[in-house]
Amino acid sequence: MAQFPLPPGSTLGILGGGQLGRMLALAAARLGFDVAVLERDADSPAGRVAAHTIVGPYTDDAALRALAAVASVVTYEFENVPAASVLALKALGVDVAPGPEALAVAQDRVAEKQFLNANGAPTVAFSAASTPEEAVAATLAMGAPVLMKTRREGYDGKGQRWVEHPADAARIFAELGGVPVILEAPADFVRELSIIAARGRDGATAIYPLAENHHENGVLRRSVAPATVTPALADQAERIAMRVLQGLDYVGVVGIELFELRDGQLLVNEIAPRVHNTGHWTQDGCEVDQFEQHIRAVAGWPLGPTEPHARVEMLNLLGDEVDAWAKLAQEPETRIHLYGKRDAKPGRKMGHVNRVKSL
Ligand SMILES: Nc1ncnc2c1ncn2[C@@H]1O[C@H](COP(=O)(O)OP(=O)(O)O)[C@@H](O)[C@H]1O
Numbered sequence: 001m002a003q004f005p006l007p008p009g010s011t012l013g014i015l016g017g018g019q020l021g022r023m024l025a026l027a028a029a030r031l032g033f034d035v036a037v038l039e040r041d042a043d044s045p046a047g048r049v050a051a052h053t054i055v056g057p058y059t060d061d062a063a064l065r066a067l068a069a070v071a072s073v074v075t076y077e078f079e080n081v082p083a084a085s086v087l088a089l090k091a092l093g094v095d096v097a098p099g100p101e102a103l104a105v106a107q108d109r110v111a112e113k114q115f116l117n118a119n120g121a122p123t124v125a126f127s128a129a130s131t132p133e134e135a136v137a138a139t140l141a142m143g144a145p146v147l148m149k150t151r152r153e154g155y156d157g158k159g160q161r162w163v164e165h166p167a168d169a170a171r172i173f174a175e176l177g178g179v180p181v182i183l184e185a186p187a188d189f190v191r192e193l194s195i196i197a198a199r200g201r202d203g204a205t206a207i208y209p210l211a212e213n214h215h216e217n218g219v220l221r222r223s224v225a226p227a228t229v230t231p232a233l234a235d236q237a238e239r240i241a242m243r244v245l246q247g248l249d250y251v252g253v254v255g256i257e258l259f260e261l262r263d264g265q266l267l268v269n270e271i272a273p274r275v276h277n278t279g280h281w282t283q284d285g286c287e288v289d290q291f292e293q294h295i296r297a298v299a300g301w302p303l304g305p306t307e308p309h310a311r312v313e314m315l316n317l318l319g320d321e322v323d324a325w326a327k328l329a330q331e332p333e334t335r336i337h338l339y340g341k342r343d344a345k346p347g348r349k350m351g352h353v354n355r356v357k358s359l
């Protein structure tokens with residue numbers, strides 16, 4: 001097992017080679033670490049800025065061994081890493097952070113809500129269904145409309161459908177693949193917010209100001225941060241973040257998506273055990289950004305300050321919107337972050353910009 005704090009010159013492993021892995025790798029490099037990326041694609045956004053890429057699926061024994069041979073600590077950039085891969089790495093003597101509990105909770109929308117409610121973090125009412133009959137019965141019991149989501153592997157609004165009438169529940173269950181689902185009561189929110197928080201190996205915590213988020217077709221379009229909130233709302237969010245961090249004995253950065261209800265109550269929508277798209281504003285708005293913060297936490301370094309020094313509007317560049325790079329580069333207040341993806345498929349996250357304003 002690695003000794004903490006992990007000294008510069010050590011190698012840090014990242015499962016996943018997308019843009020989050022890329023920005024984590026860049027932050028790790030700045031702190032003097034080498035990065036090894038484990039990723040199926042030999043030419044990934046993260047792999048191209050890392051010292052090593054190990055090409056293979058996360059479930060591949062040889063690939064995990066190769067990663068364990070070079071990396072002292074492993075983290076991940078997305079939450080659908082198989083539990084077996086984490087256990088395999090641990091068996092090879094490599095520490096994985098955030099730990100398996102955080103992964104298990106974040107991978108299953110039912111386990112996630114049960115964990116949240118048990119730890120005093122409120123969510124919408126929900127039920128689980130594994131058969132079409134259960135889906136119909138749950139819709140009847142809860143009262144339509146309900147939002148049916150696959151328990152596992154949904155992202156960017158994929159794998160979820162509104163059920164307007166109980167009679168539709170069986171068909172929608174089948175259309176979602178016939179896999180186990182959660183049925184959620186509608187959150188009648190006035191805003192979507194998120195809070196990015198971190199916990200170190202020593203149990204210290206660091207929490208960023210709230211971001212206000214706007215989605216289109218299930219995909220994040222825009223975040224504004226720090227969000228305009230009352231101190232009471234900020235307190236409520238920080239209490240939720242502390243409960244999540246402590247309840248999971250968490251190490252690393254977590255993204256917590258929140259619904260703000262009309263009466264000022266916050267509900268947790270979901271948690272992501274990783275750096276989060278709604279935290280990209282911290283790159284140009286805070287003293288230490290979420291990527292460096294995550295690397296500090298997993299490497300057992302002290303956490304850095306989260307104070308904002310600017311107000312930031314973060315805009316995702318989806319598909320061919322990235323072609324505007326030359327024009328964006330002329331705007332003095334615009335910081336450009338591009339992911340080096342080869343192929344600008346419609347809707348694909350190609351980069352983001354942070355428009356920096358004074359606080
Ligand atoms: N229970 C709900 N009530 C109302 N809107 C919801 C509910 N759950 C999700 N949404 C909307 O759908 C979006 C995506 O849902 P989410 O659970 O965050 O899935 P994903 O994993 O795809 O991000 C949310 O950001 C929110 O706008």
Ligand SMILES: [Mg+2]
Pocket residue numbers: 257270
């Ligand atoms: Mg979400």
